[in-house]
Amino acid sequence: MFLTADQLEKLADAAASQANQLLEGEERRTALSLAARLRVHAIMKRALTPQAARSR
16 A cells, blocks of 8 residues: 555654653654654655645
């Protein structure tokens, strides 16, 4: 399944929100890492998307 950059950002926000509810530890670090990876993926997707496709 392919996700848009906006969808990836929403998933990253959800992962970060979940991480903020967890106590310090491995689960929190994992959730924060996932959020960061999703944000990077969204940034890369926006950078690689042709301008014409972004304006739709």
